[in-house]
Amino acid sequence: MAPTLFKETLTVVNVGLRGFADDIVAAGGRCVALEWQPPAQGDREGGWALAETLAHPDVDAANATALARFIAANPVLIDVSAARDVLPGMAGGRRLIVHAGPPIAWAEMCGPMQGAVLGAVVLEGWADSVDAAERLVERGGVDLEPCHHHGAVGPMAGIISPSMPLFVVENKAAGNRAYCNFNEGLGKVLRFGANGPEVVARLRTIAATVAPTLRAALARTGGVELKPLMAQAINMGDEVHNRNVAATALLIKRIAPALIDVDRTRDDARATLAFIAGNDHFFLNLSMAACKAMCDSAAGVAHSSMVTAMARNGVNFGVRLSGTGERWFEAPANPVDGLYFPGYSIADAAADLGDSAITETAGVGGFAMAAAPAIVKFVGGTPSDAVHHSLRMRAITLGVNPSFTLPALDFAAAAVGIDARKVVDNGVLPVINSGIAHRQAGVGQIGAGVTSAPMACFTAAVKALAHGIGGKRGAS
Amino acid sequence: MAPTLFKETLTVVNVGLRGFADDIVAAGGRCVALEWQPPAQGDREGGWALAETLAHPDVDAANATALARFIAANPVLIDVSAARDVLPGMAGGRRLIVHAGPPIAWAEMCGPMQGAVLGAVVLEGWADSVDAAERLVERGGVDLEPCHHHGAVGPMAGIISPSMPLFVVENKAAGNRAYCNFNEGLGKVLRFGANGPEVVARLRTIAATVAPTLRAALARTGGVELKPLMAQAINMGDEVHNRNVAATALLIKRIAPALIDVDRTRDDARATLAFIAGNDHFFLNLSMAACKAMCDSAAGVAHSSMVTAMARNGVNFGVRLSGTGERWFEAPANPVDGLYFPGYSIADAAADLGDSAITETAGVGGFAMAAAPAIVKFVGGTPSDAVHHSLRMRAITLGVNPSFTLPALDFAAAAVGIDARKVVDNGVLPVINSGIAHRQAGVGQIGAGVTSAPMACFTAAVKALAHGIGGKRGAS
Numbered sequence: 005m006a007p008t009l010f011k012e013t014l015t016v017v018n019v020g021l022r023g024f025a026d027d028i029v030a031a032g033g034r035c036v037a038l039e040w041q042p043p044a045q046g047d048r049e050g051g052w053a054l055a056e057t058l059a060h061p062d063v064d065a066a067n068a069t070a071l072a073r074f075i076a077a078n079p080v081l082i083d084v085s086a087a088r089d090v091l092p093g094m095a096g097g098r099r100l101i102v103h104a105g106p107p108i109a110w111a112e113m114c115g116p117m118q119g120a121v122l123g124a125v126v127l128e129g130w131a132d133s134v135d136a137a138e139r140l141v142e143r144g145g146v147d148l149e150p151c152h153h154h155g156a157v158g159p160m161a162g163i164i165s166p167s168m169p170l171f172v173v174e175n176k177a178a179g180n181r182a183y184c185n186f187n188e189g190l191g192k193v194l195r196f197g198a199n200g201p202e203v204v205a206r207l208r209t210i211a212a213t214v215a216p217t218l219r220a221a222l223a224r225t226g227g228v229e230l231k232p233l234m235a236q237a238i239n240m241g242d243e244v245h246n247r248n249v250a251a252t253a254l255l256i257k258r259i260a261p262a263l264i265d266v267d268r269t270r271d272d273a274r275a276t277l278a279f280i281a282g283n284d285h286f287f288l289n290l291s292m293a294a295c296k297a298m299c300d301s302a303a304g305v306a307h308s309s310m311v312t313a314m315a316r317n318g319v320n321f322g323v324r325l326s327g328t329g330e331r332w333f334e335a336p337a338n339p340v341d342g343l344y345f346p347g348y349s350i351a352d353a354a355a356d357l358g359d360s361a362i363t364e365t366a367g368v369g370g371f372a373m374a375a376a377p378a379i380v381k382f383v384g385g386t387p388s389d390a391v392h393h394s395l396r397m398r399a400i401t402l403g404v405n406p407s408f409t410l411p412a413l414d415f416a417a418a419a420v421g422i423d424a425r426k427v428v429d430n431g432v433l434p435v436i437n438s439g440i441a442h443r444q445a446g447v448g449q450i451g452a453g454v455t456s457a458p459m460a461c462f463t464a465a466v467k468a469l470a471h472g473i474g475g476k477r478g479a480s
Numbered sequence: 481m482a483p484t485l486f487k488e489t490l491t492v493v494n495v496g497l498r499g500f501a502d503d504i505v506a507a508g509g510r511c512v513a514l515e516w517q518p519p520a521q522g523d524r525e526g527g528w529a530l531a532e533t534l535a536h537p538d539v540d541a542a543n544a545t546a547l548a549r550f551i552a553a554n555p556v557l558i559d560v561s562a563a564r565d566v567l568p569g570m571a572g573g574r575r576l577i578v579h580a581g582p583p584i585a586w587a588e589m590c591g592p593m594q595g596a597v598l599g600a601v602v603l604e605g606w607a608d609s610v611d612a613a614e615r616l617v618e619r620g621g622v623d624l625e626p627c628h629h630h631g632a633v634g635p636m637a638g639i640i641s642p643s644m645p646l647f648v649v650e651n652k653a654a655g656n657r658a659y660c661n662f663n664e665g666l667g668k669v670l671r672f673g674a675n676g677p678e679v680v681a682r683l684r685t686i687a688a689t690v691a692p693t694l695r696a697a698l699a700r701t702g703g704v705e706l707k708p709l710m711a712q713a714i715n716m717g718d719e720v721h722n723r724n725v726a727a728t729a730l731l732i733k734r735i736a737p738a739l740i741d742v743d744r745t746r747d748d749a750r751a752t753l754a755f756i757a758g759n760d761h762f763f764l765n766l767s768m769a770a771c772k773a774m775c776d777s778a779a780g781v782a783h784s785s786m787v788t789a790m791a792r793n794g795v796n797f798g799v800r801l802s803g804t805g806e807r808w809f810e811a812p813a814n815p816v817d818g819l820y821f822p823g824y825s826i827a828d829a830a831a832d833l834g835d836s837a838i839t840e841t842a843g844v845g846g847f848a849m850a851a852a853p854a855i856v857k858f859v860g861g862t863p864s865d866a867v868h869h870s871l872r873m874r875a876i877t878l879g880v881n882p883s884f885t886l887p888a889l890d891f892a893a894a895a896v897g898i899d900a901r902k903v904v905d906n907g908v909l910p911v912i913n914s915g916i917a918h919r920q921a922g923v924g925q926i927g928a929g930v931t932s933a934p935m936a937c938f939t940a941a942v943k944a945l946a947h948g949i950g951g952k953r954g955a956s
């Protein structure tokens with residue numbers, strides 16, 4: 005064959021580096037370039053750890069258990085309560101503020117997270133100005149810990165302080181509870197780092213009016229099952245992360261009759277309903293609490309490679325696995341590619357931020373994007389991209405969630421249960437819809453877009469998992 | 481060529497009757513069978529009338545005018561009022577009941593329409609039992625006329641009597657008004673021919689509580705623009721005919737704060753909200769009034785072949801064109817193919833019934849079915865069928881409605897403005913989503929499905945249109 009090989013036109017399949025393919029084409033040959041990269045993006049030890057965990061019967065059995073617990077979860081909104089009354093860490097007047105993502109020190113925090121912390125200090129009355137608040141925090145007068153360490157989640161900066169009302173969501177299948185703060189709406193809001201008087205005033209209104217009125221309505225309705233509501237919204241064009249138009253309307257439909265009956269003034273009832281109806285993102289925080297409750301139900305299964313949390317603090321992206329307990333596996337957070345508001349660009353943006361990636365961890369958000377073609381107007385891309393994201397996530401998940409079906413895929417169930425091994429093996433990164441905050445405190449939201457979780461988190465997690473099953477190559 | 485023709489294997493394209501193709505294949509040939517049938521389904525005079533109107537400049541110009549008026553229409557829900565107070569034909573205590581579809585005499589009406597008429601007679605107190613009502617109607621004691629003759633529309637039997645509250649929808653672009661009754665919910669309801677005491681009692685509650693409370697709320701909100709609400713619902717999985725889940729929720733979100741403030745008791749406000757929230761089809765009747773207002777704005781343009789009404793009385797299907805005034809072109813209504821409730825089949829069904837085909841006339845319903853993949857669970861078929869229906873309607877329409885976009889088709893605008901000429905020419909029939917009533921009075925709904933308008937209506941309409949432009953072959 006050798007003599008003819010260099011006489012006839014070459015027809016080649018090239019796997020991996022495109023440079024070889026380009027050379028062949030330049031020399032007059034024909035070449036199909038197949039995209040491929042080594043597992044763990046070439047991290048040699050990660051590759052060995054992967055080999056030790058892949059198809060390991062203990063990991064597979066643990067994953068089946070974790071996924072079954074996740075699928076069985078039944079998150080119900082049962083109450084609204086001040087953070088200090090439901091988060092044990094805030095009991096006894098402790099000056100604790102919790103934030104999004106994995107742990108991070110004050111000095112390392114990104115601009116919007118620092119701005120939000122200071123706004124919360126003023127809200128709590130621990131300082132009477134933002135400047136005074138900054139001095140208090142800098143001298144260590146306030147404890148700062150992740151929301152996730154307290155069973156809670158918060159979008160963007162994710163700041164929760166003791167007086168803030170939280171949604172209390174209970175997984176009726178297992179009894180675990182999860183918490184999330186209230187969505188403030190768009191514009192200058194604490195979660196995007198704004199902390200002016202109008203921001204603090206709005207937070208006070210939420211605590212004084214919206215929260216107790218909603219609490220009273222919940223006492224009448226006896227709780228709101230969130231999974232069927234999310235399922236219906238996903239059949240109505242939401243992915244319940246960055247698009248919550250249907251879910252918010254369905255929530256209103258569910259609770260409005262009870263709101264009329266509550267033992268509050270008409271002004272309170274009207275103000276509460278108008279506040280919810282005025283914010284198409286209102287349901288996001290309920291979706292997050294529901295997803296946290298579902299993911300927590302899958303946590304703590306020894307040897308499971310199922311991802312139970314993905315969260316960003318604006319500097320680092322952190323991942324937790326079911327089989328590695330409360331440990332975080334971190335890597336620098338990616339920037340967010342998307343649609344920026346006029347006058348802003350990616351140069352102005354904070355890195356990927358917030359606990360809201362708990363929705364993708366639970367198989368909605370970017371994973372269910374095929375359900376929400378209209379979201380491309382907010383995060384960029386085309387409806388075909390949205391479908392493609394949902395299909396691609398099937399390559400890195402343990403199964404599907406029969407509760408959440410995607411109309412655009414003939415009602416196929418959405419992919420769920422990220423398997424860290426598959427992420428490392430296939431080089432497909434979890435897709436995440438996200439809001440984009442300005443990197444400086446006080447500016448607020450400047451866009452929304454699509455980003456992905458960094459590979460290094462998953463490689464580190466798989467190494468730890470390999471270590472746990474007695475692998476020789478895994479790192480502790 | 482002749483000698484080889486019968487020696488080699490035949491490869492044939494067959495146009496029209498499939499029987500020829502079958503013979504060729506049976507004889508060992510290869511054949512592609514192209515579906516085709518002559519215009520007007522072979523009606524010779526219809527074909528000539530079509531030839532005279534097709535590409536006629538007067539018709540094309542008139543259609544452009546009619547479509548532009550339709551697109552410009554801005555239907556707004558401005559009030560709720562008793563039929564007797566807004567329909568001049570019911571003034572002065574006249575015993576008039578209006579019904580769906582083209583005109584039909586009592587003796588010819590289908591079972592569910594007769595049942596609904598009798599229920600309305602009892603509701604009005606013109607008789608104290610259904611039997612007495614029947615005697616009254618049989619001796620001509622009640623006038624029966626089409627809703628459409630009074631600017632109104634009603635789903636299924638479409639019965640409106642003087643005391644019934646109507647939605648008052650005004651097209652703010654042209655000032656014309658349209659009316660529709662309230663949706664009663666599912667189960668045993670008047671529009672499906674049920675007329676027992678519980679049916680009449682529910683109608684009384686609607687008139688006594690729901691209607692005045694909603695009217696008071698509307699007085700506070702200053703009217704609800706229906707087109708943006710429909711547009712948003714169509715981006716949320718509704719086609720605003722047989723699926724109104726999103727539209728109903730969006731309406732609640734829009735009016736609930738005002739409902740809390742109305743000068744009515746809390747019981748009335750709660751009952752009203754609960755009534756609306758308890759019926760995912762509530763918005764259907766508002767959609768119909770909005771569509772009627774839009775279609776009426778396109779009516780009365782001389783020589784226009786644009787369809788401005790399609791309506792069924794359970795026996796005949798009737799069509800009106802913009803260029804032929806208030807004349808109906810009728811043909812026997814088709815049966816409805818769909819999903820039947822357990823225990824029922826097409827043998828139990830009344831023929832296609834109701835004014836709700838005004839939604840398809842306005843380019844939503846079956847025409848926008850690509851927007852509503854979930855509707856196939858209600859009317860049968862697959863999400864692909866839904867997309868196919870929307871695409872096929874492009875063959876018989878004058879243009880698209882930029883207000884109504886279909887996410888599954890990358891936000892392409894929905895086809896709108898049925899051109900009777902194109903229906904006759906292409907043999908593509910307007911697709912209609914529909915509820916299915918039992919053919920006997922008193923049973924109610926037995927399913928839902930998809931049907932089509934009969935060709936003969938459009939052929940007759942085109943003949944009349946040809947006559948109007950001086951055609952020699954058109955029939956008056």
